[in-house]
Amino acid sequence: MSSILSIRNLRGGYSEVDILNGLDLDLAPAEILVVAGTNGAGKSTLAKAVLGLLPRLSGTVSLAGDDITRLPVEARARAGIGYVPQVSNVFPSLSITENLAVVEGVTGQKARIEEMFVLFPALAARRRSRAGSLSGGERQQLAFARALMTRPRVVVLDEPTAALSPALVEESFARIASLAATGAAVLLIEQRARQALAIAHRGAILDGGRVAMSGSAETLLADDRAAALYLGQQH
Ligand SMILES: Nc1ncnc2c1ncn2[C@@H]1O[C@H](COP(=O)(O)OP(=O)(O)O)[C@@H](O)[C@H]1O
Numbered sequence: 001m002s003s004i005l006s007i008r009n010l011r012g013g014y015s016e017v018d019i020l021n022g023l024d025l026d027l028a029p030a031e032i033l034v035v036a037g038t039n040g041a042g043k044s045t046l047a048k049a050v051l052g053l054l055p056r057l058s059g060t061v062s063l064a065g066d067d068i069t070r071l072p073v074e075a076r077a078r079a080g081i082g083y084v085p086q087v088s089n090v091f092p093s094l095s096i097t098e099n100l101a102v103v104e105g106v107t108g109q110k111a112r113i114e115e116m117f118v119l120f121p122a123l124a125a126r127r128r129s130r131a132g133s134l135s136g137g138e139r140q141q142l143a144f145a146r147a148l149m150t151r152p153r154v155v156v157l158d159e160p161t162a163a164l165s166p167a168l169v170e171e172s173f174a175r176i177a178s179l180a181a182t183g184a185a186v187l188l189i190e191q192r193a194r195q196a197l198a199i200a201h202r203g204a205i206l207d208g209g210r211v212a213m214s215g216s217a218e219t220l221l222a223d224d225r226a227a228a229l230y231l232g233q234q235h
């Protein structure tokens with residue numbers, strides 16, 4: 001597999017205590033990898049390590065073969081690491097177009113904004129509306145569009161469905177699938193592991209800051225031990 005994101009022997013944490021304990025992961029272009037695991041397993045800490053927000057880190061994070069482990073957060077964003085936050089950080093008093101226009105460092109911004117409107121027709125229809133007037137689902141679309149403005153090669157999502165009503169969860173997973181279809185690799189951290197694996201190619205289950213189990217989405221969904229320990233009740 002030719003990886004776009006490659007993580008090797010990742011260790012680190014917030015103080016002298018290691019939260020990540022030798023973690024390895026690979027992600028191919030256009031691939032969706034679900035990262036599951038119980039509360040406190042280190043999922044959000046992994047996201048921070050990839051984004052460049054973890055205070056102490058050893059091992060390597062490589063993007064398309066380049067070692068980015070020591071790059072600060074802005075440089076990683078420029079290199080192609082995108083992030084969709086759980087609570088959509090849109091600017092409520094700005095219009096949809098303005099929310100897209102304030103994304104920094106995008107060349108050919110006007111054209112790029114129009115591309116986002118093709119991807120998200122619901123946003124195009126309301127382009128002059130204030131972001132504060134959008135529904136939860138529309139706000140999440142705007143957060144996705146903001147993340148995609150910079151053409152990220154890897155998109156990290158940390159529990160994107162956590163704050164959504166059940167009706168919006170399926171819609172959100174469909175949007176994540178279409179995100180990968182644009183060629184971006186998706187690192188999807190999810191509590192709703194079964195639902196997430198249904199749209200994913202592979203899954204990794206974290207326990208104690210390392211990968212306890214990994215495999216294709218089908219394999220994990222069919223695995224009794226994964227089901228019993230990590231995936232929760234089947235609905
Ligand atoms: N900002 C922080 N400072 C210190 N410890 C933290 C911080 N964030 C998380 N932790 C600790 O790191 C461990 C893993 O947390 P986290 O990565 O948030 O787990 P998950 O996202 O899988 O629920 C937990 O023991 C948690 O208490």
Ligand SMILES: [Mg+2]
Pocket residue numbers: 043044045
């Ligand atoms: Mg978390």
